[in-house]
Amino acid sequence: MTDTAEAGATVRAAKPVTRPARPFFSSGPCAKPPGWSADKLAIEVLGRSHRSKLGKTRLQYCIDLMRKVLQLPDTHRIGIVPGSDTGAFEMAMWTMLGARPVTTLAWESFGEGWVTDAVKQLKLDPTVVRADYGRLPDLNQVDWTNDVLFTWNGTTSGVRVPNDEWIPADRQGLSFADATSGVFAYDIPWDKIDVATFSWQKVLGGEGGHGVLILGPRAVERLQSYTPAWPLPKLFRLMSKGALADGIFKGETINTPSMLAVEDAIFALEWAEGLGGLNGLIARSDANAAALDRIVAERHWLGHLAEDPAIRSKTSVCLTVKGADADFIKRFAGLLEKEGAAYDIAGYRDAPPGLRIWCGATVDTADIEALGPWLDWAFEETSRS
Numbered sequence: 070m071t072d073t074a075e076a077g078a079t080v081r082a083a084k085p086v087t088r089p090a091r092p093f094f095s096s097g098p099c100a101k102p103p104g105w106s107a108d109k110l111a112i113e114v115l116g117r118s119h120r121s122k123l124g125k126t127r128l129q130y131c132i133d134l135m136r137k138v139l140q141l142p143d144t145h146r147i148g149i150v151p152g153s154d155t156g157a158f159e160m161a162m163w164t165m166l167g168a169r170p171v172t173t174l175a176w177e178s179f180g181e182g183w184v185t186d187a188v189k190q191l192k193l194d195p196t197v198v199r200a201d202y203g204r205l206p207d208l209n210q211v212d213w214t215n216d217v218l219f220t221w222n223g224t225t226s227g228v229r230v231p232n233d234e235w236i237p238a239d240r241q242g243l244s245f246a247d248a249t250s251g252v253f254a255y256d257i258p259w260d261k262i263d264v265a266t267f268s269w270q271k272v273l274g275g276e277g278g279h280g281v282l283i284l285g286p287r288a289v290e291r292l293q294s295y296t297p298a299w300p301l302p303k304l305f306r307l308m309s310k311g312a313l314a315d316g317i318f319k320g321e322t323i324n325t326p327s328m329l330a331v332e333d334a335i336f337a338l339e340w341a342e343g344l345g346g347l348n349g350l351i352a353r354s355d356a357n358a359a360a361l362d363r364i365v366a367e368r369h370w371l372g373h374l375a376e377d378p379a380i381r382s383k384t385s386v387c388l389t390v391k392g393a394d395a396d397f398i399k400r401f402a403g404l405l406e407k408e409g410a411a412y413d414i415a416g417y418r419d420a421p422p423g424l425r426i427w428c429g430a431t432v433d434t435a436d437i438e439a440l441g442p443w444l445d446w447a448f449e450e451t452s453r454s
């Protein structure tokens with residue numbers, strides 16, 4: 070704390086002078102890449118058909134860039150689908166589940182959302198394995214004769230899976246990873262992943278609206294050999310006339326995409342390539358998370374919701390604030406927003422009251438560092454009021 074007592078009076082800490090240059094710390098949609106501006110996007114394709122030669126070329130280019138930056142092996146397909154990450158993950162659930170027993174793992178609200186889908190909508194009677202916010206369940210207990218659904222990085226609890234060792238190479242079931250706040254921030258072991266999904270709005274700082282669906286060979290085999298009992302809306306159909314709709318993985322989207330969102334994703338991916346690709350993105354995220362960790366370590370009133378560093382997110386970092394309830398956090402975050410010092414840092418509505426500070430690659434480390442004194446100031450101001 071920065072109070073000093075002078076002649077019996079308490080002197081209020083001065084407001085910090087330096088604001089983060091880009092105070093965008095939202096966990097989705099996340100900060101745009103440094104240097105981004107709308108007028109830097111290629112717009113030749115706008116107003117043209119997405120099925121024109123140009124449209125398809127840009128969609129294919131976006132897919133190629135994603136493959137390259139993700140270091141996705143040729144064994145895996147990657148396509149652009151509707152409905153952001155939710156659309157991509159539900160598409161996978163609806164098209165592939167039901168063939169064998171299902172286990173759903175949940176340690177925060179999005180994983181819990183997939184539990185709800187499996188239980189209440191698909192009525193699959195899954196085995197549900199849960200952990201409280203800030204923790205992981207015992208992953209070694211997972212029964213891999215089942216299809217297994219999990220979130221690589223729990224955006225609302227700041228908990229990630231520590232590695233892939235708990236996913237056996239000879240699994241019978243399929244692994245379904247909601248990896249929306251994990252891709253481009255961690256090295257994903259693609260041979261352990263049968264299905265992965267994400268949206269551009271997270272680590273790339275792109276737009277929502279579209280999801281990205283990644284399918285390994287065993288997922289494709291499932292699609293080709295199994296037809297679910299329930300009806301599938303057109304938006305979810307990955308099979309056409311008995312065969313995989315392979316065009317989806319070559320830029321022939323199911324329905325009309327936003328080419329503006331595609332161009333925006335291309336901008337972010339080219340920026341990523343300029344950093345050296347995946348390793349460059351990971352290095353930025355790691356540096357941000359380390360800078361925030363230093364801030365936390367220096368303050369007795371701040372802590373990590375995920376106490377174990379091995380499972381702590383390097384993107385959506387969730388913090389506890391001593392003595393804070395939901396109202397305190399609202400006022401705290403509101404003050405910083407009003408000051409233009411930090412936007413969108415209140416924790417997720419279903420999470421325990423606290424802060425959530427995005428440390429993905431599009432955030433600059435200097436901005437995380439500049440945030441520290443502002444957190445002190447807001448804590449003091451909020452505690453007084």
Ligand SMILES: Cc1ncc(COP(=O)(O)O)c(C=O)c1O
Nearest residue numbers: 097153154155179224247249268
């Ligand atoms: C882990 C996770 N899953 C799913 C979603 C939903 O993503 P979208 O809104 O892109 O569909 C989010 C969004 O924050 C998320 O963090």
